[in-house]
Amino acid sequence: MDNAFEHVRELCSRVRAAAPTVAVLDHAARCAVLRAMARGLVANTEAILAANAADLASAAENGVPTVMMDRLKLTSERIGAIAEGVEALIALPDPLAGGDSWDRPSGLHIMRRRVPFGVVAMIYEARPNVTADAAALAIKSGNAVVLRGGKEAIKTNCAIVAALGKALSACGISPDAVGLVTDTSRGSAEALLSMRGLIDVLIPRGGKGLIRNCVDNAKVPVIETGAGNCHIYVDADADLEKALRVAVNAKCQRPSVCNAAESLLCHRAVAEKFLPDFYAATRKWNVAFRACPLSLPLLPEAVPATEDDFYTEYNDYIMSVKVVDSVLEAVEHINRTGTGHSEAIITENDEAAAVFMSLVDAAAIYRNASTRFTDGGEFGFGAEIGISTQKMHARGPMGPEALTTVKYLIEGNGTVR
């Protein structure tokens, strides 16, 4: 633990020292760095793949589950795609552009400028693509970055960061601007959470346990991302054909992601018609249902839902179901059990939609559309750092400007109060 702490503190100090070298770059210079990073990844494909092969071999030895192996595995095509993702940031607008200024009766001239946070930290799991992605988003927004990936990907991450570091150096930037925590003990993650003054914001990307641990224990500012207990509410005045299409898509198109639906709420007036149709439509994926007493008889093979089921993000072909008597009961249930991510109402009734959209407390609220659209790309933001489920600073899909803050620059002439 002490070694891990010292390792992390030393690394964070170096990254902090390098941060001004990124912060002073104009947008053209930051884009040149991104281009060099993308090329560096492709140029070092061989070294990255060799490191990845070593990680995969260790993972196989350690019995890492197949789904995690899939996330860990790189190919030259995937490295190419990662590099393209880095290059795609170039075309996005400068997140530090804009700002305004005004004069005051005191004689002061006040300028408000958008500036980088300084040092951004990311904690994530065994997905080496996040390493390049997070580094690129940091550079785009003028920040230095501390990366702490999962231990399964450590060799791959080292190779990626080495490639990026060479690209930074070639652009005259300190390679310390992209720092990797190479100690992957539990202690190093804990240490990272305590680096007040060295880290300006921490963004965890990964499973619920990882995110909860960061939010509960961090002494540095955290942006909470990703937990998604999302609901589809089928209203009494729903077009049931639309409801079927949306609910099937939200549950089945990609159940492992945070914007997939976990729970179906159905108005009592349409439950007997809708639920059997929904059951039939989900046979292709064998969705398993955890049902309230009223929906249980309408869903063959369903098991009774416990109270816990309604708080559970399954990330799987499992869904809780509850029959409600009104849109207000749906709203109350969602605000009590939801995670503030994405919620949908299916209705042709404008009043019910207005009540739902005004009273549900979540980042993204849909009418007659799937929750699966909560995503930076689908919103038109170009790139995404994550989906914020908190209300402070950023909410919903976060673009690069979520890694920026403001600074007031004030000019006087010996002006006093």
Next chain:
Amino acid sequence: MDNAFEHVRELCSRVRAAAPTVAVLDHAARCAVLRAMARGLVANTEAILAANAADLASAAENGVPTVMMDRLKLTSERIGAIAEGVEALIALPDPLAGGDSWDRPSGLHIMRRRVPFGVVAMIYEARPNVTADAAALAIKSGNAVVLRGGKEAIKTNCAIVAALGKALSACGISPDAVGLVTDTSRGSAEALLSMRGLIDVLIPRGGKGLIRNCVDNAKVPVIETGAGNCHIYVDADADLEKALRVAVNAKCQRPSVCNAAESLLCHRAVAEKFLPDFYAATRKWNVAFRACPLSLPLLPEAVPATEDDFYTEYNDYIMSVKVVDSVLEAVEHINRTGTGHSEAIITENDEAAAVFMSLVDAAAIYRNASTRFTDGGEFGFGAEIGISTQKMHARGPMGPEALTTVKYLIEGNGTVR
């Protein structure tokens, strides 16, 4: 502790239940509530002053220091001024106005709306004016509020909240929208910090100890305010007449506030000329100096500064002094010891000013002006919730819009991904 926890949880649950009744009000309706609140304060002057007299009597018995007694004491004039402060919010723009919308190739119509946080909590000390002020800022921005003031002001705060509650009721709003924690034990403050899901943001207003405790221990999102270890850096190319005026103002005009200067940095080239003049100019207030080895001989009666002195916010007629060799040394010292509040450079040299303003990491950075201007009123924001010294969400003086977040409302037509 258990009783305090239950009391706070029950109160926060009631405030949360009342929050939607405020959130749905349009700006005109919120302003009508503000008008009723202002009138309610004046109409209940007698009851508030009686409660305040009881608080003052207890405080005198308990040997509360004079400076705190002064903050605690109300008069009918002060109640009138508080009511005027509430009314003044009416003229400010609606912090929930604005928003934008766009269409996506998927067929979705995305609307981004500014919405209230929901429930805002404030912890503060023995200043009953904050009670009305915080309640009014919450209503202006569509929020409900949980207030937890100091135990010395509890009777006054109860009387103020009773007056505000009557005003809310008269407007058809639940009086629970402005909730007061009446248990002023230490346990109730601790309980408030743990109300995840019931409180959307907590803003501590008060001394360093209060704020540090909230930031370190809160499980709810916190906006850190007020700590101000502010510096004046007198550059080699300073106009020393301006430097003298600004430094005297920043240190002496009101030393107890967070934007007062605590430390003077002086370039070696001008130290021998400037420091004796500054010493002479501050005799009127008998400012005591804690000096580095180079400045010590230039400031009669100064004592040697310890490393701790350079991290200390005195809030008094005391100042640390350090001679530096360059603007970069000043920047490094400020970024290491400062609190990111307000920092000033006095210089006629554009390059030195540009370096200082670009590299100092603080909310407000001044050239040739006093740090005392960091204040919502002086910035032209009309009202102020506090000065944020963090980078997340809000930085510098916060107006009512700091109590808002965004929400995406998305309309489709059975749209799926």
